[in-house]
Amino acid sequence: MSYARLADLGSDALGEQLSGDGLRLRVGPYCYAIQSPEAVVARGLATLYGDFPLVPAGGFADFHVTFGPTGWRQRLRGQLDFFLDERRPFGSVPRSQAYAFLEWGLNWCLSVTMNEYLKLHAAVVAKDGIALVMPGLPGAGKSTLCAALALRGWRVLSDEHALIPPGRREVVPVYRPVSLKNASINVIRGRDAAAVIGPVSNDTHKGSVAHLKADLHPDSHCRAPVAARLMVFPEFQAGAPLELRPKGRAESFLFAAHHAFNYSLLREAGFDAMCHFIDGLDCFDLRYSDLDAAVARLDALVGEFA
Amino acid sequence: MALLVELLRDPGCAAGLTPAQWDVVVPQARQAHLLATLAARLWEAGVSGAVPPEVARHLGSAVVLQRKQCQGLTYELRHLVPALAEAGEPLLLLKGAAYIVAALPPAAGRLMSDIDILVHAGSLPAVEAALAAHGWSAGKIDPYNERYYRQWMHEIPPLGHRDRRSTLDVHHSILPPTSTGRIDVDALWAQAVAIQPGVCVLGPEDMVLHSAAHLFHEGEFGHGLRDLLDLDGLLRHFAEQGGEGFYARLTDRARHMGLQRPLYYACVHATRVLGTPLPPALVRGLRPRGLAALKAPFMDFLFRRAFTPDHSSCRLPLTGFALFCLYVRSHYLRMPLHLLLPHLLRKAWMDLRPEAASTPGRKAAGQGG
Numbered sequence A: 001m002s003y004a005r006l007a008d009l010g011s012d013a014l015g016e017q018l019s020g021d022g023l024r025l026r027v028g029p030y031c032y033a034i035q036s037p038e039a040v041v042a043r044g045l046a047t048l049y050g051d052f053p054l055v056p057a058g059g060f061a062d063f064h065v066t067f068g069p070t071g072w073r074q075r076l077r078g079q080l081d082f083f084l085d086e087r088r089p090f091g092s093v094p095r096s097q098a099y100a101f102l103e104w105g106l107n108w109c110l111s112v113t114m115n116e117y118l119k120l121h122a123a124v125v126a127k128d129g130i131a132l133v134m135p136g137l138p139g140a141g142k143s144t145l146c147a148a149l150a151l152r153g154w155r156v157l158s159d160e161h162a163l164i165p166p167g168r169r170e171v172v173p174v175y176r177p178v179s180l181k182n183a184s185i186n187v188i189r190g191r192d193a194a195a196v197i198g199p200v201s202n203d204t205h206k207g208s209v210a211h212l213k214a215d216l217h218p219d220s221h222c223r224a225p226v227a228a229r230l231m232v233f234p235e236f237q238a239g240a241p242l243e244l245r246p247k248g249r250a251e252s253f254l255f256a257a258h259h260a261f262n263y264s265l266l267r268e269a270g271f272d273a274m275c276h277f278i279d280g281l282d283c284f285d286l287r288y289s290d291l292d293a294a295v296a297r298l299d300a301l302v303g304e305f306a
Numbered sequence B: 001m002a003l004l005v006e007l008l009r010d011p012g013c014a015a016g017l018t019p020a021q022w023d024v025v026v027p028q029a030r031q032a033h034l035l036a037t038l039a040a041r042l043w044e045a046g047v048s049g050a051v052p053p054e055v056a057r058h059l060g061s062a063v064v065l066q067r068k069q070c071q072g073l074t075y076e077l078r079h080l081v082p083a084l085a086e087a088g089e090p091l092l093l094l095k096g097a098a099y100i101v102a103a104l105p106p107a108a109g110r111l112m113s114d115i116d117i118l119v120h121a122g123s124l125p126a127v128e129a130a131l132a133a134h135g136w137s138a139g140k141i142d143p144y145n146e147r148y149y150r151q152w153m154h155e156i157p158p159l160g161h162r163d164r165r166s167t168l169d170v171h172h173s174i175l176p177p178t179s180t181g182r183i184d185v186d187a188l189w190a191q192a193v194a195i196q197p198g199v200c201v202l203g204p205e206d207m208v209l210h211s212a213a214h215l216f217h218e219g220e221f222g223h224g225l226r227d228l229l230d231l232d233g234l235l236r237h238f239a240e241q242g243g244e245g246f247y248a249r250l251t252d253r254a255r256h257m258g259l260q261r262p263l264y265y266a267c268v269h270a271t272r273v274l275g276t277p278l279p280p281a282l283v284r285g286l287r288p289r290g291l292a293a294l295k296a297p298f299m300d301f302l303f304r305r306a307f308t309p310d311h312s313s314c315r316l317p318l319t320g321f322a323l324f325c326l327y328v329r330s331h332y333l334r335m336p337l338h339l340l341l342p343h344l345l346r347k348a349w350m351d352l353r354p355e356a357a358s359t360p361g362r363k364a365a366g367q368g369g
Helices: A011-019 A039-048 A072-077 A095-113 A142-151 A183-191 A249-258 A268-279 A291-305 B003-009 B011-016 B019-031 B035-044 B053-086 B095-101 B121-133 B143-152 B185-190 B204-217 B224-242 B245-257 B260-274 B280-286 B296-306 B319-334 B337-351
Strands: A023-027 A030-035 A063-068 A079-084 A118-127 A130-135 A155-158 A161-164 A178-181 A201-204 A207-212 A226-236 A243-246 A282-288 B091-094 B115-118 B159-161 B167-171 B193-196 B199-201
Touching: A011 A023, A011 A030, A011 A039, A030 A095, A039 A095, A063 A095, A072 A079, A079 A095, A095 A161, A095 A201, A095 A207, A118 A142, A118 A226, A118 A249, A118 A268, A130 A142, A130 A249, A130 A291, A142 A155, A142 A178, A142 A183, A142 A226, A142 A291, A155 A161, A178 A183, A183 A207, A226 A249, A226 A291, A249 A268, A249 A282, A282 A291, B003 B011, B003 B019, B003 B035, B003 B224, B003 B260, B011 B035, B019 B035, B019 B053, B035 B053, B053 B091, B053 B095, B053 B115, B053 B121, B091 B095, B095 B115, B095 B199, B095 B204, B095 B224, B121 B167, B143 B337, B204 B224, B204 B245, B204 B260, B204 B319, B224 B245, B224 B260, B245 B260, B245 B280, B260 B280, B260 B296, B296 B319, B319 B337
Parallel strands: A030 A063, A130 A226, A226 A282, B091 B199, B115 B167
Antiparallel strands: A023 A030, A063 A079, A118 A130, A118 A155, A118 A161, A178 A207, A201 A207, A243 A282, B091 B115, B159 B167, B193 B199
């Protein structure tokens, strides 16, 4: 029997797949096979991944992920280990941080292995068929802004990876839930009582972390690339007035390339892909403190390009 | 036999693989650090059309990493050659870097973790000073480990470059002085082959012997299959280039350096796992006799496990035990028991101390290997 979406699996079947041969999820161009006996993983996936397409067993999965306790030392200490294939890239983590760590691990799989796209470290959102790429340093507020946009009808293509096919001005969607840190969790909860937020992991190296189910747009799991027209560098600054300032392409290129996952790995192909991509984009710095004002400004901006 | 090994031996069978089989091959290859090697073999055999696109992108991604490493290596050479020249030394590359720069068959798709070089023991102080002046340093190292390297090893602690983050392993011999081999370093230098101005590699026989000694004396088999592929590629290549005389020179050289045993294991396992065509007389001549022959079945049991990709789809029973035995053996070969036992106790105690763990929140720079 095959199911279309994760939500169509009962919680029993979900648990069976997770503790058996693995739950196979379609994430943009990739298939993740996830094995984990942890209850919080099943709960988090059921909460946040309900609308994800399932992939039938018996085919090819890009990433085989296992997440659970391994040795007796880990079991005694209540620690978990993350494996890609059967290699353990990180140290053990306490069970209280399990869910955040799983999401990081899933990001990591893509960050370190795949090079068929230029991968920028950026959130990507879209409205009216136009993709807006938001590179940003950690803490710049890109995920929070991404979450706020998702709650206002924007489509989220990714909050971590902008996948750019070399020679194209498009971004390939690779949607997963949007990560929220510390104060952002309650900010987003406060903006929409219906917002679906997954398990909260406290005391991680980034503080408290939780994830927003942000595949609210009907096309969220559509796999077709989306044309990119805008690059916005967000910067949250408490109390600052809203400011959207055009930014030079050269400067934008340097910042985005410097924070890319595989720009230098791709060598000339990376440079060419980045040049071609940014040539078709208008770039801006966005300083904001008020999320509503920032969302309204981006709504207006994308309207100018539609 | 692991599906990965079958594919490496006969890339043509790619056409018959199901998606479920590819689902096993890619993790096996990733575990064995052989994704780019597999890509190179499939491409060279002209069967890339038989590889499904979702698999091809994993292979292609590994090739991107490998090409970047090759480019990085070329760049490092531009800095290393003048640095070593200041110490009056040529750059003698070993292992992966040597295969890549000399464009030998194992280079196709081969990943490296660091650059290994050989220098004259007498020049070490000058070499270290010159490298330090060019930005290479050992960084923080435990004093016990430092002393261990200096006193007992054939290399100094690994050097890292402060800006480029490259790692350099500086050797003054190819096995530890306390090991069972009798390495004639002067003879290695005498047979070295220049491949570029200021850059040389070991002569063909020595290159094979070093590859064999490294693989069968070291206890780390995470790269076991890759290293066996190196041997397979080198043996086939040099036999073709050097004619029948190559095997005679190889066995003479092995005898001279006391390396018949690792060469024997290399021949046996390269033939068994990868089908390396070798004259039967070569293996017969190297076969251990007397008491040493008694342990042959046990060694075979151990190495069979070491050359199987470390993945649940193909792992043989008792692999953990076998790898542990090989680890202990490597130490035993490296130094006599009265030196080894205190060292192992000391290391066991050091391992119990809490280890520094990396976290995935940080952006990682590349795949390990």
